[in-house]
Amino acid sequence: MLAFHLIPYAVAAWLFLCGLYGIVTSGHLVHTVISLVVLQTSTYVLLLAVGFRWGAVAPVFADISPGVVTVDPVVQALMLTDVVVEATVVALLLAMVVKVHEKAGTLSPDDLRMMRG
Amino acid sequence: MNVKWRLGMFFIAGACFLFFYLIAARNLPPWGHYPGPYGDVISSLAVYQRHATDVVNAIDYDYRGFDTLGEEFILFTSIIGVMLLLRDPKPRGGTAESDEGLSKTVKVSAGGLFGITLIFGLYICTHGQLTPGGGFQGGVIVATAFMLVYIAENLRRFKAIASHPLMEVLEALGAALYALVGVSALAVGLPFLTNWIPLGTTGDVFSSGTIAIISASVGLEVATGFILLSYTYLQDIVSGREE
C-alpha cells in the first residue's frame, strides 16, 4: 500500500513540475505568472497532505466539544494567510507585465531583448 | 539558449526532482496518520487558553501571530508595489466611459447582491475566532462587494469610492493596527503580541481577547487593499482602452 500513501505527494510533485514546465516553455509573460500560481498550489497540496488524518474532523470546536480528534490546524493556518498574500504578489507581478506591455508593446519574452548579456 | 537545450535540461532535471521528492515522501509518516505533536497540543489547548473555538484562527492571530503580521505586511507591500508600478496611467483621451456592454439583468443583480455580500463579509470578519473565516477571507468578500458596485454602476461610481483619500489611510491603518496591538502588549510589560485583554466567554462574538481585534484590523486592511488594487488596475486598463 505504499503507492497509496504516496498519492498526495505525487500529485504535489506533479503540480510543481507542471508549474515549472509552464515557466520554462512560456511564450507569454502572463502565462509565466500563472505558472507560478500552479507552483503555489503544489505547496498547498503538500502542506495539507502532511497534516491530514483519516476520520478526524475540522479543528473548529464551535459545535463539538474539545478533545475530539482533529486534523492538524497548524498547516491550515500556514496555508490560509499564504493564499491571500500570494494573490497580491501575483498582482504585483501582473502589474509589471502590464507596464512592460505598455512600454515595449509586446508580451513575448523572446521579443524582449533588453536584458541580453 | 536554444529551446531544445532548455527543454532537455528541464526533462532531466524534472526527472531527478520527481525522484528526490518521492523517495523523501516514502520516509514520511503514512498519509492520513499525522503524528503531531504541534497540532494536537494546540488543538487541545486553544479553547481553554484563549476561549477561541476556531483553532486555525487562534494559531494565526495568537500562537503564531507574528507570522501573520509579516504576511499582512507582504500584502501591504504588494499593494504599495502595484500602486508604485501603475502610478502613471496613460492620459485618458475621450469622454467618460460608456455604460454599454453589460446587460440590465447583470447590473441589477450585482446591485442587489451588494448589500448581502457586504454583510456576509463583515460577518466572516468578525466571527473569525468562532467559526472558519477571519480577517483575510472576510476582507476579500467585502472587497468583492465593492467590485459589484463597479459591475452594477460604472467606473465613475466605483472611482468615487475607491479613490477617496480615506481609502489609503484606512489601508495603512489596518496594517498599523496589527502592529499597534502588539505594541500595546509591550506597554503593559508583556512580550510583543501577547493576548492580554480579558478573554470573554467562549462562543461569544466578543471573546478571545486580541484575536477578534486583530482579525477585524486585518479585515479592514485586506478589504481596502483589494479595493485599491482593483481600482489601480481598472484605472490603468480602462484609460488604455480609451486610446
Next chain:
Amino acid sequence: MTTAPALPVAVPMLCAAFLAAVRKWLPRFFIDLVAVLAALFNLVLCLWLLHVSWSKSIVYWFGNWFPRGHMVVGIGFVIDPMGATLAVVAAFLTLLGLIYSSNSMESGKNHYQPLMLIFLAAMTGFCFTADLFNLFVFFELMSTAAFALCGLKTEEPSPLQGAFNFAVTNTVGAFFTLTGIGILYGATGALNMAQMGMLLGSRHDSLALTACLFIITGFLIKAAVFPFHFWLPDAHSVAPTPVCVLFSGLMVELGLFAILRVTSVIFGSSFAGAHDPLRSSFLVLGGTTAVWGGMMSFAEHHLKRVLAFSTISHSGLMLFAMGVGTPKAIAGWLIYVCGHAAVKSGLFFTAGILLHRLRTMSEPALFARGKGLKFTAVLWFLGGCGLAALPPFATSIGEDMVSQAKHGSLELACTAFFLVSGILTGGAVFRVFMRVFCGWGDRGPSDRAAQVDELPEMNEEHRTIPFRIFAPAAACVLAGIGLTFLPDLDSMLLDAAKRVLDRAGYIATVYAAPQNAGMAVGHHGLKIGTMIAHGIIAVACAWLLASWAVFHRSIPRRLRWPSHMEGSMRWVRQLQSGQPADYVAWAMAGVAALGGALFLMK
C-alpha cells in the same frame, strides 16, 4: 528584555504604515526625515542588542508563548552576535541609502520610503528569527519589497523586465524552500529550528537530504550562486542605486546566512561527520561561482553589471568559506561579509555619483568624462583595492582567516580562489577607473547590455556633488577600512562563529536550559605579512590585467588575450539571455546536480 527585541522589526513596519498613510499630504522632506530617523533608531537598537548578546544570546518569545516542556508553541527570536551584526549592517546600509535618496531621487509619489523601511524590517527579522516558517515569511517579505523597489523606475521597459526576471526566479526559489519546509514539518512535526534539529537528530536518510536540498535551493537562488545567479545582473542593472546597495551589500549575503543557520541547527547532527557531502558541494559551487562571476565581471561594460557580477563572485567566495566550515572559516566569513558590504556599497554609491553627474552607466559612453571628479576617482580606486582584498580593508582579514582555517590543499585552493576573484573583479574596477577617470586607452568594445541606459535618478543638476550623495560613498569606504581596527576583532569574530555553529548551545538557549560553560574563545594570529603580500599581488595583477585590456592596441596581437576575454566570450555571455525561462531551467539543473551530489556521496 521584554521590549527591545521586537522593536527593530515593529518600529520600521509602523513607520512604513504611517508614511504610506500620509504620503500624499506631507512634504517630501518630512517623509524622508521620518524614514531616516526610523533607520537610525534601528541602527542604535541593533548595536545595543549586539552588545547585550555577546555574553548570552537573547531569546524572546512572541505572544509570551515560551516552550512547554519540549514542545515549542510559539515563535521566538534568538539574537546571537552574528545575527545582530548582520542586522546592524542592514540598518547602516538602509540609513545611508535613505540619506542618499533624500529629497532628490524620484520616489514614486513617496512610495519608496515605506518600501525601504519594510525591507529593513524584513531583513532584521530574518536575522533574528528562530522559527523556520517565520524565516520563510520574512524571506517572502524581503523579496516582495525588493521586487517593488527594483521596478521603481517605470519610464523605461528595462527596469520592469529586470524586476520581472528577478521576481519569477526568486519566487520559484521561495516555493522550493516552502516544499522543503513542508517535508521537514511532516517528518518532525515542529516548526522551531531548535526543536526540529532535536527531533531530526542524526537522521541521514533520503528525507533529510531532500528536505535540506529543497530548503537551501531557495536560499542559494537568493545568494546568487552559480547556476542560480542569472537574475542578479538583470536586477542590478536597473534598480536605483540605494536599492542596489541593499541587494549586493546584504540581501545576497542573507541567503548564505540562512543556509548557515539551517544547516548548522537543523541538519547539524545529520550532516556531521568527516565526509560531509554538503560541505564538499559548497566548496565546488563556491569556487565555480567565484571564477565565473569574476570572468563575467571583467566582460561587462555597464558599471552596475560589472559590480553585480563581482557580487556573484564574492558570494561564491563566501559559500566557499562556508564549505570549509570550521569556526575560523565562519569567522572569516563574517568579517568578509561586513567588509564586502562596506566596499561594494561604496562602489555602488560612487557609481551613483557618476550617474548623477554624467547621466549614464555605460563605460564607453563615460570614457574620459570622469576626469574632473577627483574625490570620486579616489573612492572608486579604493573600492577596487578593497575588492582585491588589500589590507587594511576588512576583506583581507576575511581572506586570511578563511585561508588559515584548514591547512593543506584546502588552504591552497582557498588562496587561489580569493586571488583569482580579487584579480578579476578588482581588474574590472581598475579598468573602469583607467577608462573613465584617467581617460587612458580608448573607449573599448560596447555591447547591448551596456546600452541599457539608466535614466538619471535625480531630477536636478549641480555643479558640485551634493554632500548627501557623496557622504554615503565615503562613509562606506571608510567603514571598510575602519572595521579592521576594531579592538579584539579576531576573538569577537571567533566567538560569534562558534556560537552560530554550536548546535547544542542554540537548542539549550531556546529551551532556557543550563548551558555548558562558555567555550574557550581562541585567538587568531593574523599573518600580516601574508595578508599584505596577497593584497599587493592581487592589486598589482588586477592593475596589470586592467592595463592590458585598456592598452590593447599597443600590445602585439598574439598577447592580446585579456582584451579578447573582455570583448568576446560570446557564448558564455549569451547564457545571460534575459529570459526567465532560461534562468529557471538552469536553477532546476542546479538542483538536480546538487541533489545528485548529495545522494551519491551519502
